[in-house]
Amino acid sequence: MRAIFLVRDNPSPPVNGYKKRNYYLVDYLKKGTGPLRGSVSNDVALVNGELKKNIIQKVIIFISSLLSLVPFSVKIRTDNKVRQEIRQRCKENPVDLIICDGIHRSLNIPFDVTGVKVLYEHNIEATIAGRYARLERNIFKKIFAYMEYLKFKLLQKKMWGKFNYCIACSDVDKKAIEAVVGEERVITVNNGVDLQYFSPGSYPVEANTLVYTGQIGWYPNEDGLVYFSEQILPVVKKIVPEVKLWIVGDRPSARIKSLAQRDNNILVTGFVDDVREFMGKASVYIVPLRIGSGTRLKILEAMSMRKAIVTTSVGCEGLEVKDAEHLLIRDNPKDFAQAVIELLQDEGLRLKLGENGRRLVEEKYDWKVVFKSLGTVLGQSEKCP
Numbered sequence: 001m002r003a004i005f006l007v008r009d010n011p012s013p014p015v016n017g018y019k020k021r022n023y024y025l026v027d028y029l030k031k032g033t034g035p036l037r038g039s040v041s042n043d044v045a046l047v048n049g050e051l052k053k054n055i056i057q058k059v060i061i062f063i064s065s066l067l068s069l070v071p072f073s074v075k076i077r078t079d080n081k082v083r084q085e086i087r088q089r090c091k092e093n094p095v096d097l098i099i100c101d102g103i104h105r106s107l108n109i110p111f112d113v114t115g116v117k118v119l120y121e122h123n124i125e126a127t128i129a130g131r132y133a134r135l136e137r138n139i140f141k142k143i144f145a146y147m148e149y150l151k152f153k154l155l156q157k158k159m160w161g162k163f164n165y166c167i168a169c170s171d172v173d174k175k176a177i178e179a180v181v182g183e184e185r186v187i188t189v190n191n192g193v194d195l196q197y198f199s200p201g202s203y204p205v206e207a208n209t210l211v212y213t214g215q216i217g218w219y220p221n222e223d224g225l226v227y228f229s230e231q232i233l234p235v236v237k238k239i240v241p242e243v244k245l246w247i248v249g250d251r252p253s254a255r256i257k258s259l260a261q262r263d264n265n266i267l268v269t270g271f272v273d274d275v276r277e278f279m280g281k282a283s284v285y286i287v288p289l290r291i292g293s294g295t296r297l298k299i300l301e302a303m304s305m306r307k308a309i310v311t312t313s314v315g316c317e318g319l320e321v322k323d324a325e326h327l328l329i330r331d332n333p334k335d336f337a338q339a340v341i342e343l344l345q346d347e348g349l350r351l352k353l354g355e356n357g358r359r360l361v362e363e364k365y366d367w368k369v370v371f372k373s374l375g376t377v378l379g380q381s382e383k384c385p
Contacts, residue, residue, distance in 0.1 A: 001042045003097040006049045006105050016215045017297040018122055028371040049105035051079045071151040074104050082108040106159045119163040123293035124176050126152035131291045165377050170295045170318025191295045192367035198304035203280025208344055209244045211282035213275045214298050217251025220291040228288040229259050235337035240344055248278045284308050284343045287315035295319050300365050303357030308350035310339045326357045
């Protein structure tokens with residue numbers, strides 16, 4: 001099997017959510033499992049779909065996007081050079097499968113070349129833009145976000161229908177895509193976790209510590225942390241004044257760094273080579289997200305390490321988790337704070353949620369098994385001339 005995977009960037013090393021998902025997918029494809037078992041070799045070529053633009057180019061694209069039905073975040077990732085590279089690769093060596101990593105890069109796909117075309121949706125971008133628009137207070141940003149939301153709605157309807165298959169990372173997202181293209185062309189491939197890497201271990205847990213991990217520079221993560229620090233953490237401190245918050249991840253903004261400058265009990269680490277030390281030592285893992293779509297790998301990783309978790313509904317959306325069984329789900333700031341306090345003070349509850357969470361990921365979210373549902377797509381690709 002020959003395949004082209006149009007990606008945002010090289011998924012190796014897998015240091016954040018979208019890279020991990022792509023890294024394990026490429027690994028699965030190259031190993032020739034499922035319907036590919038027995039193939040002599042599986043060639044998966046990665047094509048970079050994120051050509052750099054200078055500031056002048058970005059300004060021009062932004063202005064042109066205001067008069068276009070294409071979202072700015074798609075327009076800036078669309079480049080004829082990428083489309084021509086894919087076309088040339090297919091001309092030199094016909095491929096069986098072309099995978100596009102998200103709708104942002106979908107306009108780079110030449111649909112007239114041979115091979116099964118698959119759109120690999122990590123999120124439903126219209127959902128993210130819509131949630132951002134509702135929460136944004138700056139009127140100009142709010143209007144722009146709402147415009148992006150409407151444009152994504154139109155683009156999704158168009159592009160989902162052009163691909164042979166769409167892959168969703170949760171049944172929630174699957175239903176959204178099915179409403180446009182029908183059930184037979186949508187496949188759910190859950191996000192997963194490396195159970196051996198994110199193992200509980202024997203970390204010495206520090207009392208009254210909270211941790212959040214992820215790509216901190218991504219706006220939904222920043223929004224969630226600011227929301228937690230401003231509306232939830234002060235309530236927790238009234239009962240547990242010594243509580244500490246560890247913010248662990250790449251590219252924290254000045255806004256996030258300022259949280260630590262104002263509070264000595266908040267630590268902003270920036271990028272770390274291994275997040276497990278912070279996760280393992282923390283008493284409670286928090287996911288106070290208000291914006292997002294898809295499913296959060298961070299929750300799967302925390303459950304894999306038997307951590308007790310407090311999350312919003314958005315934070316655990318799409319995962320087969322139950323409140324008070326695998327984690328605590330709280331959407332009101334006061335209720336979220338109370339759940340954090342409860343877990344900090346109740347070791348038995350922390351252990352119960354941690355054990356149940358670990359059991360769940362072992363059953364449903366191991367990277368070794370989540371890609372098995374791709375059998376239909378890969379089976380079709382092998383039939384291509």
